[in-house]
Structure formats: structure tokens, C-alpha cells
Amino acid sequence: MDMKTSSGKKLGLKEKYRHMTRGLDWETTYQKREDVFPYVAYEGIKIHDWDKWEDPFRLTMDSYWKYQAEKERxxxxxxxxxxxxxxHLNVTDARYLNAIKLFLTGISPLEYMAHRGFTHAGRAFPGSGPRVACLMQALDELRHAQTQIHSLSNYNKYYNGFHDPAHMLQRVWYLSVPRSFFDDAVTAGPFEFMVAIGFSFEYVLTNLLFVPFVSGAAYNGDMGTMTFGFSAQSDEARHMTLGLEIIKFILEQDPDNVPIVQRWIDKWTWRGYRVLTLVGMMMDYMLPKRIMSWKEAWEVYFEQNGGALFKDLSRYGIRPPKWLDQISFDKDHISHQAWATFYQYGAIADFHTWSPTEDELDWLSSKYPDSFDKYYRPRLDYWREQAEQGNRFYNKTLPQLCQTCQIPMVFTEPGDPTKICYREVDYQGEKFHFCSDGCKEIFENEPEKFKQSWLPANQIYQGNCFPDGTDPTVEGFDPVSKVLEYYNIQAGRDNLDFDGSEDQKNFAKWRGMATSNE
Amino acid sequence: MAVAAIKEYRFESADRLENFHGNQLLFVGWEDHLMFCAPFAFLLPPDFPFQALIEDVLPGAYGYHPDFAEIDWAKVEWLRSGQPFQPQLDKSLADNGLGHKAVIRFRTPGLTGIGGTCS
Amino acid sequence: MSTVFIALQANEDTRPIIEAIVADNPHAVVNQQPAMVKIDAEDSLVVRRETIEELLGREFDLQELQINLISLSGHLDETDDEMKLYWNA
Known part of the structure; x- marks a missing residue:
């Protein structure tokens, strides 16, 4: 219900916003202010006037509930x-569902982590404007986690691999990548969290995540995902606006904030970019009907849009994020490198991989004229030939991982896609390894944090990834089957190639039943 | 630079040597053969002979590649932490200066992957 | 020159909104994409309540846009009468 004044006239948007986001707090009397807000100063960010914060949409809680309820209906x-x-039988091809499994295990739990992060940041800030904004965003993120899990639970009735995303997030090797990304953000201070998630992820990178997923779902007949995607995105537009606002607010408050914010932008753009490797692979390999290539999406949503953004922010003394040259070179490569990784480690993943069809390979050749035929197509051709002869490649040896992004060391030297990029640092007598200059520098800025990385391959070798009570010293011990049990991946159903999988057979059978009278 | 924190921030490394029950990690990469998407991590005791690495460990990891059977190990060029390195085959990992989380790479001259594409 | 954009779901609610945006922003470029419409414009773009109301034939609260918004870029300023997207540089 809208607020009325005594004259019966409706408040204007600006007036209403002021009434409902200002003067809601109080001065502390019997406790010290720094005890009530213990996290607001230690990151070195200086804020002189919290009332300078303003949500450009001027959304207030009453309108928030009204519009969110309508979205839910x-x-x-x-x-x-x-x-x-x-x-579910209207999707283009059951291979598509594997992109959605990746979404459920890799993205939806992060929505929940974002909910926790914004709750924490809102509590930490003394200004009521940002507290209200954080509250709304925390509720949005919780809604996203719930609606995504709810929508996708329909697939769990029919297909494998959808059964335990929260459990898998804490354990499965490749899920340590998105998980550690968000753990890093929520364990940072409230200002770094806002720059990490509010700005770098939501503003700079979120279009790359949602637009391809949602358009991809629309293209591939997946109305369920398209709908929750759009519903979530209507919130994302508000989050993006807040992300930009928080950056401007912090930068305008004090010039000492600029170098701190710059380092966070460098760190979080790189970390977010690394996580999005998974999305690149999904776009180029996992949507049976393609929307646009990863490279095209990157050019539209990062290069063009991000270019305008950083041009605008230069008046505060902010420069574009570091390592953009490498990022620009790598847009021809990372999706192929990622697919090769999941293809070969397909025995220990909770979704299926496959050899692309001839027309899919042709599409990739046309989208990546400078890299695909030269570096990647011969490899995929070879694997397909071998698979047809019953010799499908499953890599059973654990890979070396990057200490920072936790991705296997699959990325190549800047400018040379034939050489794996190795970087290392000696810290306190121990060697640490990195996939890139970006990940190395992030470690060097916070070694005490990143030396705690829970690297899945190394944890398996430490004996920490078997079910309780496992004795690895018994005769004939099979570590892979025990690790899968620990992951709650059902061997032979959730993993391995799509070709011959239960999902493939069931989809064909059910679609046949839906379109004939047999 | 330290982590910004509200109180003393000190933790132990998750992959410190003592967590590996007497073994250590050794990372191995095969240059020009990106069919194996990343270098491998192996769990080995420090007194493990280098010769056994070549004879008993690497074949299981790399044997799928048609180039692997063609390798002339006498001609292989090794790198340790990116620097040229001449391993003594009859000596142990430790005696070859390979401690916990050491990284070595080997290049196999003349062998450059599927169709010469470094795959 | 920098581009701002607004992306909306393609549905019955947004048809008059998109028409209004096109009418108020002659420099805007409309891109139809699967299930969505992305409108790009150099430097700035404005969404006016009055134009939408004329096309709709009823009162319209600009915050109703929240329901069908997909994405946008640029700085934003929203009042009762208009929503503006712009870059400063």
C-alpha cells in the first residue's frame, strides 16, 4: 500500500525514498559505536557522510514487496x-540438461551465499540507506536460490545428477572453484564484499552469466529455466545499479579510498573472469542450439560495456582492471580448454560430456577462425575417433590446481596457447603454484588467506575425501569409487559420456511416448 | 601485504608437508601435449627413485597418448621450476632436489602431439 | 561516445514501453533477441511516464518496469516522471 500524507496527496518518489531510508537509525548511548559496528573501519575505507548514499531507483520496502510478489506470481x-x-520433453536435446546441472550445482548455491553476504554487509554498515539496499538484495538472493532449486526440482524427477547440489558444492572438485570464489568474498570485509559482488560480479560480469543462460534456455525450449532466469534478472538490473552506486559512493567519500578500491577491482574482475570460464564452456559446447559464442558475448558485454564503464570511472582516478591484454587474447581459447578438461575428467563429474557433432565443430570453426582448427579441432577429432573405437578418453590422474582460482592448471601462457602457464611463489618455506600472473598477484597480496585453500586434488591425497570409516590401506582399495561415494555421485549414472547414458535413453523413450500412441 | 583483519590473522597452510602422511606432492607436466589438460599431481615418498617415476608412474598417467610409446627417454629435456634440470635417474626425488610440491616438466624433442598441434 | 542500454522481456506488458522508448529516443537502436529486446543508445536514454501512459491509456508507475527489466548499463536516475540512463564521459 502506498503511503498517504494527511492532505491525501501521494508522496513524490524522492520524498518517499527520503522518508523510508533516512532517520531510521539511532546514536548509540550505552555501547560504544565501534562495538556496535565493528567491521566498518578495518579495511581502511573512509566514509564521512553515509546519507550521500542514494539508490538511483529510489525503491522503498513497500514497493519492493509489491513488485516482488508480482514477480513470484x-x-x-x-x-x-x-x-x-x-x-521437460520439449527441450532441444537431453544434452542441454547438463548445462542446467552445472547451473544448479555451480550457481544456485552461490545465490544463497550472496544472500548471506548481503545480510552481513547490511548489518555492518552504519548508514541506513545502504542497509535498506543490502536488505533488499539479501532477500532477492534468497529468492533466487529458492526459485532456482524449486524450478529445477522438476528435472530431478526425471534425470540424473540433480539430486544433491548443496552437498556437492562442499566437496566436488570443480565446484571448489565457484565455492572458493564466494567464500573469499563473504570472508572479506563489508566494503570489499560490496566491490567484489556488488560491483565486479553483478555489474561487470553478471550479464555474461544470465543473458546467455536465459537466452540459451529460451533457444533450447527450456521454459522453466527461462522464467526463473528472467525473474532473477529483473532483480539483477537493480543489483547492477547498486553495484555502480556503491563504487561511486566509496570513491567520492575520500581520495584515500581510490587505491584500495582499485586493488579490489583488479582482484575481483580477475577472479570473476576465471569463474566464468565455466559459462564460456556452457555457451560454446553445452547448448545444442547455440545463441552466440563466448567470444561474442565477451565482446558485447565486457569489452563494449565495460569499456564505457571504466571510461566513466576514470574521473575518480580508477583505471581498467589489470591483465586485460591476457583476457582479450584468451577469449579465443578458454572455453575450449575448459571443455577439454571436463571431457577428460568425465568419470568424476556429476554431469555428462560428449564429442561434439560435425556441425557443432563447424560452428566452432566459424566462430573461432583464429584458434579452433589450429589448436582444438584435431584434439576433439582424435578423441571422437577413439571413442568410436571403444577407447573413450577418461583421465584418471589428478591434476595440479591453481592455489588461487582452484582451477586445474589448464590455462596457457599469454600469447602462446601451446604452453601451459606455470607461476610459483615460495612463501614460508612452501611452494605455491598459479595458473596466471593474476592469480599469483592475488596470492601475494593475501598469502595468509590463500594458503588455506582447500584444493580438492590435494585433499584427496591427504585422505580427506572418502566416506567416514573408509580404510584406504585395505587390499584392492579403489580411491576413485570412494571419492565418488563421498561426492554422492552415482557412478555409471550421473557421470561418464552422454552417449549410452540413462538420461539419453530415458529422454528418447519418453519423447517417443509423448509423440506417438505406443 | 597482510590480510586486512580485525585481529591477528594466522593460519596453517592446508597443504603443508605433514598432512601427507610421509609422502609429498610432485607435479609433472608434459610439454606440447595439451591433450592432458593440466600437469599431474602425484603422491610419492621423498625416497622414491626418479627412474621409477619414468617406468612405473608416468605410463599410467600418459600412456593413452600415441606419442608416449615413442619417447626416447635419453633425449628428454627436463625443467625444474621452469629451469633446465638434469635428473639423476638412479637417485631419489629428494636427492634430485625435488621437495614437497616441486614442479617438473619434460619436453620430448620431435614429439609435438596429435598432428603436430601440441595436443 | 559510450553506449547505454536497457534490456526488457519481450511480452505484452513491455510492448507499449518499448514503443514509448523508441518514440522518445530517436537515436536508439532496437535489437530483438530470443524472448528479449535490447535497446542501445549513444550516451543516454530516457523512459518517460507520460509517453507510456498515452500508449497504454491508463496511469503507469515507472517502478512497474522492475517486473520486466532484464538488464541495463550506465548511471541511472529515476523520478516520478522519467528514468534516465547516461554516461558522464
Whole structure:
């Protein structure tokens, strides 16, 4: 319900915003202010006037509830219709579902972590404007986690690999990449969290995550995902705006804030870019009907859009993030490097991989004229030939991981896609290894934090990734099967090639039943 | 630079040597053969002979590649932490200066992957 | 020159909104994409309440845009009468 003044006239947007986001707090009397807000100073960010913060949408809690409720009604009408209509049989090809498994295990739990992070940041800030904004965003993120899990639970009734995303996030090797990204953010201070997630992730990178996923879902007949995607995105637009606002607010408050913010932008753009490798692979390899290549999406949403952003921020003394030359070179490579990784480690993943079809390979050749035929197509051709002869490649040896991003060391030297990039640092008598100059520098800035990285391969070797009570010293001990058990991946159903999988057979059978009278 | 923190921030490394029950990690990469997407991590005792690495460990990891059977080990060029390195085959990892989390690479002259594409 | 953009879901709610944006921003370029519409414009773009109301034939609260918004770029300023996107540089 809208607020009325005594004259019966409606408040203007600016007035209403002021009334509902200012003067809601109080001065402390019997406790010291720094005890009530213990996290606001230690990062070195100086804020002189919290009231300078303003949400450009001027959204207040009453309007927030009203519009969010409407979004939910729309969403659930479609989710119900989709389930009632056996919508899952309308997707282009059951291979597509593996992109959605990746979303459920790699992205949805991060929405929940974002909820926790914004709750914490909101509590930590003494200004009521940003507290209200953080509250709304925390609620949004919780809604995203819930609606995504709810929408995708429909697939869990029919297909493998959807059964335990929260458990897997804490354990499965490749999920340590998104998990550690968010753990790093929520264990930072509230200002770094806002720059990491509010700005670098939501503003600079989120379009790359949601637009391809949602358009991809639309292209591939997945109305359920398209709908929760759009519903979440309507919130993302607000988050992006807040992300930009928080940066401007911090930079305008004190010139001493500029170098601190710059280092966070460098760190979090690089970390977010590394996590998005998974999205690049999804776009180029996992959508049966392609929307655009990773490289094209990167050019539109990062280079063009980010270029305008950093030009604008230069008046505060902020420069574009570091390592952009390498990022620009690598847009021809990382999606192929990632797919090769998941293809060969397909025995220990919770989703299926496969050999791309001839027309898919041709599409990749046309989208990546400078790299695909030269470096990647011969490898995929070889693997396909071998698979056809019953010799499908499953790599069973654990890889070396980067200490910072936790991705296997698959990335190549800047400018040379034939050489793995090795970087190392000696710290307190121990060697630490990195995939890139970016990850190395991030470690060197905070070695005490990153030396604690829970690297899945190394944890397996330490004996920490078997079910309770496992004795690895018994005769004939099979570590891989025990690790899969610990992950709650069902060997032979959730993992291995799509070709011959239960998902493939069931989809073909059910689609046949849906389109004939047999 | 230290981590910004509200109180003393000190933790132990997650991969310190003592967590590996008497073994250590050795990372090995094969140059020009990116069919193996990343270097491998092996868990080995420090007194493990280098010769056994070549004879007993690497074949299981790299044997799928058609180039592997063609390797002339006498001609292989080694790198340790990116620097040229001449391993003594009859000596142990430790005696070859390979401590916990050491990284070595080997290049196999003349062998450059599937169709010469470094795959 | 920098580009701002606004992306909206393609549905019955947004059809008059997109028409209004096109009418108020002759320099804007409309890109139809699967299930969405992305409108790019050099430097700035404005969404006016009055134009939308004329096309809709009813009162319209600009905050209703929240429901069908997908993404945007640029600085934003929203009042009762208009929502503006712009870059300073």
C-alpha cells in the first residue's frame, strides 16, 4: 500500500525514498559505536557522510514487496504450467540438461551465499540507506536460490545428477572453484564484499552469466529455466545499479579510498573472469542450439560495456582492471580448454560430456577462425575417433590446481596457447603454484588467506575425501569409487559420456511416448 | 601485504608437508601435449627413485597418448621450476632436489602431439 | 561516445514501453533477441511516464518496469516522471 500524507496527496518518489531510508537509525548511548559496528573501519575505507548514499531507483520496502510478489506470481504460474505440460520433453536435446546441472550445482548455491553476504554487509554498515539496499538484495538472493532449486526440482524427477547440489558444492572438485570464489568474498570485509559482488560480479560480469543462460534456455525450449532466469534478472538490473552506486559512493567519500578500491577491482574482475570460464564452456559446447559464442558475448558485454564503464570511472582516478591484454587474447581459447578438461575428467563429474557433432565443430570453426582448427579441432577429432573405437578418453590422474582460482592448471601462457602457464611463489618455506600472473598477484597480496585453500586434488591425497570409516590401506582399495561415494555421485549414472547414458535413453523413450500412441 | 583483519590473522597452510602422511606432492607436466589438460599431481615418498617415476608412474598417467610409446627417454629435456634440470635417474626425488610440491616438466624433442598441434 | 542500454522481456506488458522508448529516443537502436529486446543508445536514454501512459491509456508507475527489466548499463536516475540512463564521459 502506498503511503498517504494527511492532505491525501501521494508522496513524490524522492520524498518517499527520503522518508523510508533516512532517520531510521539511532546514536548509540550505552555501547560504544565501534562495538556496535565493528567491521566498518578495518579495511581502511573512509566514509564521512553515509546519507550521500542514494539508490538511483529510489525503491522503498513497500514497493519492493509489491513488485516482488508480482514477480513470484508470474513465475509460479509458468513453473506450474511447465510441469503440468511435461515441458521437460520439449527441450532441444537431453544434452542441454547438463548445462542446467552445472547451473544448479555451480550457481544456485552461490545465490544463497550472496544472500548471506548481503545480510552481513547490511548489518555492518552504519548508514541506513545502504542497509535498506543490502536488505533488499539479501532477500532477492534468497529468492533466487529458492526459485532456482524449486524450478529445477522438476528435472530431478526425471534425470540424473540433480539430486544433491548443496552437498556437492562442499566437496566436488570443480565446484571448489565457484565455492572458493564466494567464500573469499563473504570472508572479506563489508566494503570489499560490496566491490567484489556488488560491483565486479553483478555489474561487470553478471550479464555474461544470465543473458546467455536465459537466452540459451529460451533457444533450447527450456521454459522453466527461462522464467526463473528472467525473474532473477529483473532483480539483477537493480543489483547492477547498486553495484555502480556503491563504487561511486566509496570513491567520492575520500581520495584515500581510490587505491584500495582499485586493488579490489583488479582482484575481483580477475577472479570473476576465471569463474566464468565455466559459462564460456556452457555457451560454446553445452547448448545444442547455440545463441552466440563466448567470444561474442565477451565482446558485447565486457569489452563494449565495460569499456564505457571504466571510461566513466576514470574521473575518480580508477583505471581498467589489470591483465586485460591476457583476457582479450584468451577469449579465443578458454572455453575450449575448459571443455577439454571436463571431457577428460568425465568419470568424476556429476554431469555428462560428449564429442561434439560435425556441425557443432563447424560452428566452432566459424566462430573461432583464429584458434579452433589450429589448436582444438584435431584434439576433439582424435578423441571422437577413439571413442568410436571403444577407447573413450577418461583421465584418471589428478591434476595440479591453481592455489588461487582452484582451477586445474589448464590455462596457457599469454600469447602462446601451446604452453601451459606455470607461476610459483615460495612463501614460508612452501611452494605455491598459479595458473596466471593474476592469480599469483592475488596470492601475494593475501598469502595468509590463500594458503588455506582447500584444493580438492590435494585433499584427496591427504585422505580427506572418502566416506567416514573408509580404510584406504585395505587390499584392492579403489580411491576413485570412494571419492565418488563421498561426492554422492552415482557412478555409471550421473557421470561418464552422454552417449549410452540413462538420461539419453530415458529422454528418447519418453519423447517417443509423448509423440506417438505406443 | 597482510590480510586486512580485525585481529591477528594466522593460519596453517592446508597443504603443508605433514598432512601427507610421509609422502609429498610432485607435479609433472608434459610439454606440447595439451591433450592432458593440466600437469599431474602425484603422491610419492621423498625416497622414491626418479627412474621409477619414468617406468612405473608416468605410463599410467600418459600412456593413452600415441606419442608416449615413442619417447626416447635419453633425449628428454627436463625443467625444474621452469629451469633446465638434469635428473639423476638412479637417485631419489629428494636427492634430485625435488621437495614437497616441486614442479617438473619434460619436453620430448620431435614429439609435438596429435598432428603436430601440441595436443 | 559510450553506449547505454536497457534490456526488457519481450511480452505484452513491455510492448507499449518499448514503443514509448523508441518514440522518445530517436537515436536508439532496437535489437530483438530470443524472448528479449535490447535497446542501445549513444550516451543516454530516457523512459518517460507520460509517453507510456498515452500508449497504454491508463496511469503507469515507472517502478512497474522492475517486473520486466532484464538488464541495463550506465548511471541511472529515476523520478516520478522519467528514468534516465547516461554516461558522464
Amino acid at each position: 508470474k513465475l509460479y504460474a509458468i513453473i506450474d504450467a511447465y510441469a503440468q505440460n511435461n515441458g
